[in-house]
Amino acid sequence: xxxxxxxxxxxxxxxxxxxxxxxxxxxxxxxxxxxxxxxxxxxxxxxxxxxxxxxxxxxxxxxxxxxxxxxxxxxxxxxxxxxxxxxxxxxxxxxxxxxxxxxxxxxxxxxxxxxxxxxxxxxxxxxxxxxxxxxxxxxxxxxxxxxxxxxxxxxxxxxxxxxxxxxxxxxxxxxxxxxxxxxxxxxxxxxxxxxxxxxxxxxxxxxxxxxxxxxxxxxxxxxxxxxxxxxxxxxxxxxxxxxxxxxxxxxxxxxxxxxxxxxxxxxxxxxxxxxxxxxxxxxxxxxxxxxxxxxxxxxxxxxxxxxx
Numbered sequence: 085x086x087x088x089x090x091x092x093x094x095x096x097x098x099x100x101x102x103x104x105x106x107x108x109x110x111x112x113x114x115x116x117x118x119x120x121x122x123x124x125x126x127x128x129x130x131x132x133x134x135x136x137x138x139x140x141x142x143x144x145x146x147x148x149x150x151x152x153x154x155x156x157x158x159x160x161x162x163x164x165x166x167x168x169x170x171x172x173x174x175x176x177x178x179x180x181x182x183x184x185x186x187x188x189x190x191x192x193x194x195x196x197x198x199x200x201x202x203x204x205x206x207x208x209x210x211x212x213x214x215x216x217x218x219x220x221x222x223x224x225x226x227x228x229x230x231x232x233x234x235x236x237x238x239x240x241x242x243x244x245x246x247x248x249x250x251x252x253x254x255x256x257x258x259x260x261x262x263x264x265x266x267x268x269x270x271x272x273x274x275x276x277x278x279x280x281x282x283x284x285x286x287x288x289x290x291x292x293x294x295x296x297x298x299x300x301x302x303x304x305x306x307x308x309x310x311x312x313x314x315x316x317x318x319x320x321x322x323x324x325x326x327x328x329x330x331x332x333x334x335x336x337x338x339x340x341x342x343x344x345x346x347x348x349x350x351x352x353x354x355x356x357x358x359x360x361x362x363x364x365x366x367x368x369x370x371x372x373x374x375x376x377x378x379x380x381x382x383x384x385x386x387x388x389x390x391x392x
Contacts, residue, residue, distance in 0.1 A: 117254050117321055125164075125171035128155075141175055145187035148172060152190070156197050165197055210379070212340035213349030214247035215356075218332065225335035230299075234306045239331050241299040242317055242324055246346030247353075248292040249274050250368040253321040253343030261304065262312035270294035276369070288369050351379040 129151060133140045138147040152165050160168075169190065173183035184190060212218070222243050229236040246256055255276050263275040272292040292300075304310045317324060325343030332341035347368060354364045355376070364376050 121167055122171040122174055125167045126175060129168060129172055141179065142181050143172060143176070143184045145184040145189050148184045148187075149189045149193040152193055152197065156200075162198055162201050165194065169194065211342045211344040211348050212332075212337070213352045213379070214243060214328070214332075214341070214345045215349045215353050216247075218335075218337055218341075218345075218349060219243055219247050221335045221337055222331050225331070230302065234303070237299070237303045237306055238317060238319075239327050241296070241303045242319075242327055243331060243346075244296040244299045245274070245292055246324075246328070247349050248296045249276075249290045250347045250350035251276070252347065253324045256317060256324050256343075256346075257315075257319060257321040259316040260312065261310040261314055261316055264297075264300060264310070264316065266297055266301075270297060272297040272300065290367050290369075348379045351376050355380040 130140045132138075132151050132154065133143070133147065136147070136150075138144065148169070152168060155165060155168065169185040173185040176183045223230075223240060226236050226240055230240045231237075242256065245251065245259075246253075251259075251274075255278075258278065259274070259276075263277065265273045265275075267273060271294050274290050274292055276288045276290065278287070300316070303316075319327065321343060328343060328345055329339075329341050332345070333339065351364055351368060354367065361373050361376055365371070365373065368376065370376060
Protein backbone atom coordinates (compact mmCIF):
# COMPACT_ATOMS: atom_id res chain seq x y z
CA UNK A 85 0.00 0.00 0.00
CA UNK A 86 1.15 3.52 -0.72
CA UNK A 87 2.25 5.44 2.36
CA UNK A 88 -0.12 7.91 3.93
CA UNK A 89 -0.07 11.44 2.60
CA UNK A 90 2.03 13.76 4.68
CA UNK A 91 -0.10 16.05 6.82
CA UNK A 92 0.04 19.56 5.32
CA UNK A 93 1.53 22.28 7.49
CA UNK A 94 -1.66 23.99 8.61
CA UNK A 95 -2.16 26.52 11.39
CA UNK A 96 -2.91 24.90 14.74
CA UNK A 97 -6.31 26.64 14.86
CA UNK A 98 -7.59 24.67 11.86
CA UNK A 99 -10.16 22.18 13.13
CA UNK A 100 -9.87 18.41 12.76
CA UNK A 101 -12.73 18.11 10.27
CA UNK A 102 -11.09 20.62 7.91
CA UNK A 103 -7.77 18.81 8.16
CA UNK A 104 -9.47 15.50 7.35
CA UNK A 105 -11.33 17.07 4.41
CA UNK A 106 -8.02 18.26 2.98
CA UNK A 107 -6.45 14.83 3.58
CA UNK A 108 -9.36 13.15 1.76
CA UNK A 109 -9.11 15.61 -1.15
CA UNK A 110 -5.41 14.88 -1.56
CA UNK A 111 -6.09 11.14 -1.51
CA UNK A 112 -8.82 11.55 -4.15
CA UNK A 113 -6.56 13.48 -6.51
CA UNK A 114 -5.95 10.29 -8.48
CA UNK A 115 -8.60 8.20 -10.20
CA UNK A 116 -9.52 4.88 -8.47
CA UNK A 117 -7.97 2.82 -11.28
CA UNK A 118 -4.75 4.80 -10.99
CA UNK A 119 -4.66 4.29 -7.23
CA UNK A 120 -5.10 0.54 -7.70
CA UNK A 121 -2.27 0.41 -10.22
CA UNK A 122 -0.03 2.47 -7.93
CA UNK A 123 -0.73 0.18 -4.97
CA UNK A 124 0.25 -2.90 -6.98
CA UNK A 125 3.42 -1.24 -8.26
CA UNK A 126 4.33 -0.01 -4.78
CA UNK A 127 3.87 -3.50 -3.31
CA UNK A 128 6.24 -4.95 -5.91
CA UNK A 129 8.83 -2.27 -5.12
CA UNK A 130 8.65 -2.75 -1.34
CA UNK A 131 9.00 -6.51 -1.74
CA UNK A 132 12.15 -6.02 -3.81
CA UNK A 133 13.80 -3.55 -1.42
CA UNK A 134 13.05 -5.81 1.53
CA UNK A 135 14.81 -8.67 -0.22
CA UNK A 136 17.79 -6.45 -1.07
CA UNK A 137 18.15 -4.60 2.24
CA UNK A 138 17.35 -1.24 0.66
CA UNK A 139 15.06 1.56 1.76
CA UNK A 140 11.70 1.97 0.03
CA UNK A 141 11.14 5.51 1.31
CA UNK A 142 13.15 7.62 0.92
CA UNK A 143 14.72 5.61 -1.87
CA UNK A 144 18.22 5.83 -3.28
CA UNK A 145 18.00 6.57 -7.03
CA UNK A 146 20.64 3.90 -7.65
CA UNK A 147 18.40 1.35 -5.93
CA UNK A 148 15.46 2.41 -8.09
CA UNK A 149 17.56 2.04 -11.24
CA UNK A 150 18.72 -1.41 -10.10
CA UNK A 151 15.13 -2.42 -9.39
CA UNK A 152 14.00 -1.32 -12.84
CA UNK A 153 16.87 -3.27 -14.41
CA UNK A 154 15.84 -6.36 -12.46
CA UNK A 155 12.23 -6.00 -13.63
CA UNK A 156 13.37 -5.52 -17.23
CA UNK A 157 15.57 -8.61 -16.95
CA UNK A 158 12.51 -10.56 -15.76
CA UNK A 159 10.64 -9.49 -18.89
CA UNK A 160 8.68 -6.45 -17.70
CA UNK A 161 7.63 -4.15 -20.53
CA UNK A 162 7.95 -0.40 -20.70
CA UNK A 163 4.40 0.15 -19.43
CA UNK A 164 5.25 -1.78 -16.26
CA UNK A 165 8.50 0.11 -15.77
CA UNK A 166 6.80 3.46 -16.27
CA UNK A 167 4.10 2.52 -13.77
CA UNK A 168 6.80 1.56 -11.27
CA UNK A 169 8.52 4.94 -11.55
CA UNK A 170 5.18 6.76 -11.35
CA UNK A 171 4.18 4.91 -8.16
CA UNK A 172 7.57 5.35 -6.49
CA UNK A 173 7.64 9.01 -7.43
CA UNK A 174 4.07 9.58 -6.22
CA UNK A 175 4.82 7.98 -2.85
CA UNK A 176 7.74 10.32 -2.28
CA UNK A 177 5.75 13.37 -3.34
CA UNK A 178 2.80 12.41 -1.13
CA UNK A 179 5.07 12.24 1.89
CA UNK A 180 6.75 15.53 1.10
CA UNK A 181 10.02 14.18 -0.33
CA UNK A 182 11.82 14.53 -3.63
CA UNK A 183 11.21 11.81 -6.18
CA UNK A 184 14.26 9.60 -6.80
CA UNK A 185 12.84 8.94 -10.26
CA UNK A 186 13.75 12.48 -11.29
CA UNK A 187 17.42 11.65 -10.77
CA UNK A 188 19.58 11.42 -13.87
CA UNK A 189 20.52 7.76 -13.30
CA UNK A 190 16.86 6.69 -13.30
CA UNK A 191 15.94 8.86 -16.30
CA UNK A 192 18.96 7.61 -18.27
CA UNK A 193 18.17 4.00 -17.38
CA UNK A 194 14.58 4.40 -18.57
CA UNK A 195 15.79 5.84 -21.87
CA UNK A 196 18.07 2.84 -22.25
CA UNK A 197 15.30 0.34 -21.46
CA UNK A 198 13.06 2.01 -24.05
CA UNK A 199 15.77 1.83 -26.70
CA UNK A 200 16.47 -1.83 -25.89
CA UNK A 201 12.77 -2.65 -26.13
CA UNK A 202 12.54 -0.91 -29.51
CA UNK A 203 15.66 -2.68 -30.80
CA UNK A 204 14.18 -6.01 -29.71
CA UNK A 205 10.97 -5.26 -31.58
CA UNK A 206 8.88 -4.98 -28.43
CA UNK A 207 6.82 -2.02 -29.52
CA UNK A 208 3.82 -1.12 -27.40
CA UNK A 209 0.87 -3.26 -28.45
CA UNK A 210 -2.08 -1.17 -29.54
CA UNK A 211 -5.63 -2.29 -28.83
CA UNK A 212 -7.66 -3.15 -31.90
CA UNK A 213 -10.14 -0.44 -32.70
CA UNK A 214 -13.92 -0.54 -32.54
CA UNK A 215 -14.22 0.77 -36.09
CA UNK A 216 -17.50 1.03 -37.98
CA UNK A 217 -16.86 -2.43 -39.42
CA UNK A 218 -16.17 -3.93 -36.00
CA UNK A 219 -19.29 -2.37 -34.48
CA UNK A 220 -21.38 -3.66 -37.40
CA UNK A 221 -19.95 -7.17 -36.98
CA UNK A 222 -20.79 -7.16 -33.26
CA UNK A 223 -24.29 -5.86 -33.98
CA UNK A 224 -24.78 -8.64 -36.51
CA UNK A 225 -23.48 -11.30 -34.13
CA UNK A 226 -25.95 -10.28 -31.45
CA UNK A 227 -28.54 -11.17 -34.12
CA UNK A 228 -31.57 -9.45 -32.65
CA UNK A 229 -31.02 -10.72 -29.10
CA UNK A 230 -30.46 -7.14 -27.95
CA UNK A 231 -34.18 -6.52 -28.48
CA UNK A 232 -35.18 -8.99 -25.79
CA UNK A 233 -32.08 -9.80 -23.74
CA UNK A 234 -30.92 -7.09 -21.35
CA UNK A 235 -27.34 -8.40 -21.25
CA UNK A 236 -27.09 -8.27 -25.05
CA UNK A 237 -28.68 -4.81 -25.07
CA UNK A 238 -26.16 -3.58 -22.53
CA UNK A 239 -23.24 -5.05 -24.46
CA UNK A 240 -24.40 -3.40 -27.69
CA UNK A 241 -24.82 -0.05 -25.95
CA UNK A 242 -21.34 -0.30 -24.41
CA UNK A 243 -19.76 -1.01 -27.80
CA UNK A 244 -21.61 1.65 -29.79
CA UNK A 245 -21.29 4.43 -27.20
CA UNK A 246 -17.61 3.81 -26.52
CA UNK A 247 -16.90 3.59 -30.25
CA UNK A 248 -18.64 6.92 -30.92
CA UNK A 249 -17.56 8.87 -27.86
CA UNK A 250 -14.05 7.44 -27.62
CA UNK A 251 -14.60 6.69 -23.94
CA UNK A 252 -12.00 5.21 -21.68
CA UNK A 253 -13.30 2.22 -19.75
CA UNK A 254 -13.25 4.22 -16.50
CA UNK A 255 -15.32 6.97 -18.15
CA UNK A 256 -17.87 4.42 -19.37
CA UNK A 257 -18.11 2.88 -15.90
CA UNK A 258 -18.74 6.33 -14.36
CA UNK A 259 -21.43 7.29 -16.87
CA UNK A 260 -24.84 8.08 -15.36
CA UNK A 261 -28.16 8.61 -17.10
CA UNK A 262 -28.11 12.31 -16.24
CA UNK A 263 -25.04 12.53 -18.49
CA UNK A 264 -26.99 11.51 -21.62
CA UNK A 265 -29.03 14.03 -23.63
CA UNK A 266 -30.92 13.39 -26.86
CA UNK A 267 -30.83 15.98 -29.66
CA UNK A 268 -33.65 16.76 -32.08
CA UNK A 269 -31.87 14.95 -34.94
CA UNK A 270 -31.69 11.70 -32.94
CA UNK A 271 -28.03 12.03 -32.05
CA UNK A 272 -26.90 12.41 -28.47
CA UNK A 273 -24.56 14.38 -26.25
CA UNK A 274 -22.58 12.66 -23.53
CA UNK A 275 -21.17 14.64 -20.63
CA UNK A 276 -17.92 13.22 -19.27
CA UNK A 277 -17.71 14.68 -15.79
CA UNK A 278 -14.29 13.38 -14.87
CA UNK A 279 -11.53 11.59 -16.73
CA UNK A 280 -7.92 10.50 -16.49
CA UNK A 281 -6.66 13.70 -18.10
CA UNK A 282 -9.21 15.98 -16.44
CA UNK A 283 -8.16 15.87 -12.81
CA UNK A 284 -9.77 19.26 -12.17
CA UNK A 285 -13.15 17.79 -13.20
CA UNK A 286 -13.90 20.54 -15.72
CA UNK A 287 -15.86 18.02 -17.75
CA UNK A 288 -16.36 17.59 -21.49
CA UNK A 289 -19.26 17.02 -23.87
CA UNK A 290 -18.98 14.70 -26.88
CA UNK A 291 -21.40 13.55 -29.55
CA UNK A 292 -22.77 10.07 -30.28
CA UNK A 293 -24.64 8.93 -33.38
CA UNK A 294 -28.39 8.23 -33.56
CA UNK A 295 -27.54 4.51 -33.64
CA UNK A 296 -25.74 4.73 -30.30
CA UNK A 297 -28.61 6.78 -28.83
CA UNK A 298 -31.07 4.13 -29.98
CA UNK A 299 -28.99 1.47 -28.22
CA UNK A 300 -29.01 3.54 -25.03
CA UNK A 301 -32.75 4.18 -25.21
CA UNK A 302 -33.46 0.48 -25.72
CA UNK A 303 -31.34 -0.35 -22.67
CA UNK A 304 -33.13 2.29 -20.59
CA UNK A 305 -36.52 0.99 -21.70
CA UNK A 306 -35.62 -2.58 -20.73
CA UNK A 307 -34.53 -1.34 -17.30
CA UNK A 308 -37.77 0.54 -16.74
CA UNK A 309 -36.56 4.05 -17.47
CA UNK A 310 -33.71 6.44 -16.84
CA UNK A 311 -32.95 7.17 -13.20
CA UNK A 312 -30.78 10.32 -13.46
CA UNK A 313 -28.17 9.33 -10.88
CA UNK A 314 -28.07 5.64 -11.79
CA UNK A 315 -25.16 4.02 -13.61
CA UNK A 316 -25.82 3.55 -17.32
CA UNK A 317 -24.04 0.23 -17.63
CA UNK A 318 -23.85 -0.95 -14.02
CA UNK A 319 -20.39 -2.48 -14.49
CA UNK A 320 -16.87 -1.77 -13.26
CA UNK A 321 -14.24 -0.59 -15.71
CA UNK A 322 -12.65 -4.05 -15.75
CA UNK A 323 -15.99 -5.73 -16.44
CA UNK A 324 -16.58 -3.33 -19.32
CA UNK A 325 -13.21 -4.23 -20.82
CA UNK A 326 -14.01 -7.93 -20.51
CA UNK A 327 -17.40 -7.50 -22.18
CA UNK A 328 -15.84 -5.72 -25.16
CA UNK A 329 -13.27 -8.47 -25.59
CA UNK A 330 -15.94 -11.17 -25.26
CA UNK A 331 -18.45 -9.74 -27.75
CA UNK A 332 -15.70 -8.97 -30.27
CA UNK A 333 -14.47 -12.56 -30.07
CA UNK A 334 -18.01 -13.92 -30.34
CA UNK A 335 -18.43 -11.82 -33.49
CA UNK A 336 -15.42 -13.54 -35.07
CA UNK A 337 -13.15 -10.52 -34.76
CA UNK A 338 -10.50 -12.38 -32.79
CA UNK A 339 -8.38 -11.13 -29.93
CA UNK A 340 -6.88 -7.74 -29.19
CA UNK A 341 -10.02 -5.82 -28.21
CA UNK A 342 -10.08 -4.15 -24.84
CA UNK A 343 -11.40 -1.25 -22.81
CA UNK A 344 -9.26 1.06 -24.96
CA UNK A 345 -10.72 -0.13 -28.26
CA UNK A 346 -13.37 2.59 -28.35
CA UNK A 347 -10.79 5.39 -28.33
CA UNK A 348 -8.66 3.72 -30.97
CA UNK A 349 -11.63 2.96 -33.20
CA UNK A 350 -13.10 6.45 -32.90
CA UNK A 351 -9.81 8.04 -34.00
CA UNK A 352 -9.45 5.60 -36.88
CA UNK A 353 -13.04 6.06 -38.07
CA UNK A 354 -12.94 9.85 -37.97
CA UNK A 355 -9.60 9.90 -39.79
CA UNK A 356 -10.86 7.55 -42.50
CA UNK A 357 -13.88 9.81 -42.97
CA UNK A 358 -11.61 12.81 -43.52
CA UNK A 359 -12.13 14.58 -40.19
CA UNK A 360 -9.70 17.38 -39.38
CA UNK A 361 -7.25 16.46 -36.63
CA UNK A 362 -8.75 19.18 -34.41
CA UNK A 363 -12.20 17.55 -34.56
CA UNK A 364 -10.77 14.16 -33.65
CA UNK A 365 -8.82 15.72 -30.80
CA UNK A 366 -11.97 17.35 -29.40
CA UNK A 367 -13.94 14.11 -29.53
CA UNK A 368 -11.12 12.19 -27.84
CA UNK A 369 -10.25 15.01 -25.39
CA UNK A 370 -6.62 14.99 -26.53
CA UNK A 371 -4.57 18.13 -26.10
CA UNK A 372 -2.04 17.25 -28.81
CA UNK A 373 -2.07 15.29 -32.06
CA UNK A 374 0.39 12.70 -30.74
CA UNK A 375 -2.16 10.03 -29.71
CA UNK A 376 -4.31 10.66 -32.79
CA UNK A 377 -1.25 10.07 -34.96
CA UNK A 378 -0.38 6.92 -33.04
CA UNK A 379 -3.84 5.40 -33.35
CA UNK A 380 -4.18 6.26 -37.05
CA UNK A 381 -0.77 5.22 -38.35
CA UNK A 382 -2.24 2.69 -40.78
CA UNK A 383 -4.83 5.15 -42.06
CA UNK A 384 -2.18 7.83 -42.58
CA UNK A 385 0.15 5.42 -44.36
CA UNK A 386 -2.70 4.38 -46.67
CA UNK A 387 -3.01 7.93 -47.99
CA UNK A 388 0.10 7.26 -50.06
CA UNK A 389 -1.86 4.76 -52.17
CA UNK A 390 -3.80 7.65 -53.70
CA UNK A 391 -0.55 8.81 -55.29
CA UNK A 392 1.33 5.56 -56.01
